[in-house]
Amino acid sequence: MRANPTDQSTRTVSFEQLTELLRRIFVAHGTSAEVADVLAENCASAQRDGSHSHGIFRIPGYLSSLASGWVDGKAVPLVEDVGAAFVRADAGGGFAQPALKAARALLIDKARSAGIAILAIRNSHHFAALWPDVEPFAEQGLVALSMVNSMTCVVPHGARQPLFGTNPIAFAAPRAGGAPIVFDLATSAIAHGDVQIAAREGRLLPAGMGVDCAGQPTEDPRAILEDGALLPFGGHKGSALSMMVELLAAGLTGGNFSFEFDWSKHPGAQTPWTGQLLIVIDPDKGSGQSFAQRSEELVRQLHGAGQERLPGDRRYSERARSMAHGISIALADLERLQALAGH
Ligand code: NDP
Ligand code: PYC
Numbered sequence: 001m002r003a004n005p006t007d008q009s010t011r012t013v014s015f016e017q018l019t020e021l022l023r024r025i026f027v028a029h030g031t032s033a034e035v036a037d038v039l040a041e042n043c044a045s046a047q048r049d050g051s052h053s054h055g056i057f058r059i060p061g062y063l064s065s066l067a068s069g070w071v072d073g074k075a076v077p078l079v080e081d082v083g084a085a086f087v088r089a090d091a092g093g094g095f096a097q098p099a100l101k102a103a104r105a106l107l108i109d110k111a112r113s114a115g116i117a118i119l120a121i122r123n124s125h126h127f128a129a130l131w132p133d134v135e136p137f138a139e140q141g142l143v144a145l146s147m148v149n150s151m152t153c154v155v156p157h158g159a160r161q162p163l164f165g166t167n168p169i170a171f172a173a174p175r176a177g178g179a180p181i182v183f184d185l186a187t188s189a190i191a192h193g194d195v196q197i198a199a200r201e202g203r204l205l206p207a208g209m210g211v212d213c214a215g216q217p218t219e220d221p222r223a224i225l226e227d228g229a230l231l232p233f234g235g236h237k238g239s240a241l242s243m244m245v246e247l248l249a250a251g252l253t254g255g256n257f258s259f260e261f262d263w264s265k266h267p268g269a270q271t272p273w274t275g276q277l278l279i280v281i282d283p284d285k286g287s288g289q290s291f292a293q294r295s296e297e298l299v300r301q302l303h304g305a306g307q308e309r310l311p312g313d314r315r316y317s318e319r320a321r322s323m324a325h326g327i328s329i330a331l332a333d334l335e336r337l338q339a340l341a342g343h
Contacts, residue, residue: 011334012326019044022059024341029063031073038097039128046129048327050318053193054129056333059340061270062127070269071095071125077102085114088253091124096148096276099124100133107280111142115285119278120253125271126150130170131184131315133278138172138180141292143281146170147245150272152259154188154230157239160215162229165258165272166192167245173283176296183311187242188230195221195230250275 013021019040026036039062047055065071075094079102082088087107091099099121110117126148137144150165168191170184186192189209198205199221210224210231211217218228232238250257255275263269283291302310329337 009331010328011331012328014326015044015048015322018047018327021337021341025059025337028340028342030066035073035095035098038101039095042097042128042132045132048319048322049315051129051315053191053197056337057193057197058127059337064268065271068266068268070263070266071271079103079106081106085110085117087117087119089119089121091121093123094125096121096124096126097128111280111282116279116281121276122254124255124276125273126276127271129184130168131182134170134172135180135182137280138174138182141174143173143283144278146276146278147249148276149246149249149258149274153192154232154242155211157232157236163259164242164246166230167242169241169245173295174292175299176290176292179316181295181310181312187232187238187245189233190230195224199225248277253277
């Protein structure tokens, strides 16, 4: 780990160094080595790509959830082959990503043979960015769509009280001339993690993100976090998408709806106990043409129409910078991580 010459209060670490540090933290706080490998790579990838609401910022939440006994860091997922194009995984009260890892090869085999395959994960905790779950499929020429529900903190459009989670949707598609096209967005106006970061930094939010405990619009992130709530993005449209996420990620999989679990007997619990759906498609079955060539043509037209920045582009450029120059981390944060790893 080397000092950044331009700023004495930060250090740069390589992706591999950060992954190893996080892996040691997870193991030291009660996960199995297998689960630690998956979570550490996921969290380090988010930090590397500038997905700051789901990078190292999340480590205290992971650890307090583990310490509370709310999530099983040693759970072994159970994968079931339930149809020509359908796989189920019971995460056993553990994290969703190890369940995805366990089901992945079967899911890809089915998507390639049937043209499409579904993975329904239940009894799972997802506390991360969603793009790491879909992007690798597109790197293998497949289209992937995923959604996960979280914890009640979003007021449905026209409702008086919160019911939905922040419920992200992520999509990845291969492209002939570059890295996959990927988007990953919360269906709330802002991710809960970004509200927490704004509160910590003492910043106000833009208008239209949330309401206070009286249901009145507020730009104060603390008022949203303390008995207030978030709003869906795009009014009734985002609200409809959030409802779809509840139906597919929880209703269809057998996971909890965002309003269905009660973590009050586990002080410190932060990881939502819900479900996740993945749909994987072999796009070349759709027509006689190469899908990756078709998506490249769409990108060309988007650029021609003036859209320079596609979803995913910011992450990819952060990733390139991190891989070339290291991941910059505040010294205080790095020291906290090292202490958690037991250095
Ligand atoms: P953002 O609003 O920051 O970004 C959403 C998407 O839009 C990204 O793909 C982003 O690309 C793209 N984008 C942003 N700005 C532009 C622009 N100007 N032009 C074109 N594309 C743009 O994300 P959210 O705040 O909605 O979500 C943040 C993270 O929180 C996500 O990773 C999500 O999965 C995670 N989350 C996880 C939850 C869970 O339960 N596990 C719950 C809710 C959220 P780029 O990435 O390149 O910036
Ligand atoms: O940022 O909304 C969020 C979130 C919820 C669960 C994990 N991240």
